[in-house]
Amino acid sequence: MYSYTLNHLVQFSKLNEQMIVLWNKKYKIFNDEKIDKSSLFTQDDLKKLIIVSFLANSNVRYTVEKLCAQSISELSIVTEFELQNFLKKNKIFSPLINLLVCSCFTYDAKSFDSILSICFKQLGIEECCVKIVFPVISQLAILIDTNSVHSAIKSFTKNLIRKQLHFLIKSTPYSVDNNRTWLLFLPENEFHDIELLYAHLLLKLDGEKSIYLGDNQTKESINECLNTINITHVFTYINDDYDKDKMKDYLSTIKKIYPTSTIFVATYNKLKEPITEEIPYINVNNPIMFKEYLDKIIAM
Incomplete structure (x- = not known):
């Protein structure tokens, strides 16, 4: 003991x-x-x-x-x-x-x-x-x-x-009337899913539709999902030390299929250096920040 x-x-x-x-x-x-x-x-x-x-x-x-x-x-x-x-x-x-x-x-x-x-x-x-x-x-x-x-x-x-x-x-009912669909996943070798689960819960509470894939998702898995379902928004989480080149590949895959999609990359701390300058994404580093963005999206 x-x-x-x-x-x-x-x-x-x-x-x-x-x-x-x-x-x-x-x-x-x-x-x-x-x-x-x-x-x-x-x-x-x-x-x-x-x-x-x-x-x-x-x-x-x-x-x-x-x-x-x-x-x-x-x-x-x-x-x-x-x-x-x-x-x-x-x-x-x-x-x-x-x-x-x-x-x-x-x-x-x-x-x-x-x-x-x-x-x-x-x-x-x-x-x-x-x-x-x-x-x-x-x-x-x-x-x-x-x-x-x-x-x-x-x-x-x-x-x-x-x-x-x-x-x-x-315990939270699914939305049946919404033209937005969120994809939630963690990239390969990322297993910290508390943030992802909270985002999933928050989206359901606000009546948003979301596809929850979970942790450790390969680019092939994400590509398969994107080619099957119309996605408007994406939420993922990475640790501060996650390989940014790998994350860039995920962002490229998403933007290639859905160029108008909005991508959120969550981290505990604000990223010191951008993952990429070429692909637009939003870095959120606390739950309140994500909620503020979500409220703006819903109000549009």
Whole structure:
């Protein structure tokens, strides 16, 4: 089982070291009587600290002393109830992001699903994705890159988010009256499909027709689809280090068959150098930017 240091607890909880030490000294939040920089903590220790911090800050009637005396299972039940009240009163989502990140690092799928389901219900799909889902992925990536922690946690999280997005996509009816058709795919050797799934969901919510091909699509596969279906818009995603010459070939294939199509290439960061100067495309690097373009397209 993975162990956490005091520095890890500070990063995950956003509490300072002195506060964590004080809580343990006064309220015995952990089993050890005394903790310091050399102390190691379990997944349960991390989970309890995050939950106690969230509850103590979300409602004044929860005192740290009383919360520390409760078990993790008892605290989890209280958290589910308090989440709904928190979302009604607050527009600061960092405490919820911390809870979700903690669920990932402790491999607690039940807690993650429960928290995210409540957030989707209270905030709506679009706001929840923009304000919570993508920040969770971003924060996890930073924590994994800056600490010696299991990269499996990132895969675990993305699979949990995929499950939620697939459910929402399935629950959203298809458009039957629209003259636009979107093609969504990831190029060959690109497997980061969270962004693609979100775009697919957003398009369905806005009544747009879309053909979802998924990840790792060859140029032959894209060419076959383009020769079969009339495509007006394209959405794809690439990592910052993806081979731009390969991506240029995909753009050329699309523009050769549908020269008037609008192509969106999504990246987490704005591309420093263009993929090509010859073929027009739009680089979007966050969900809000894509939504703004989509609203303009629908309004035309």
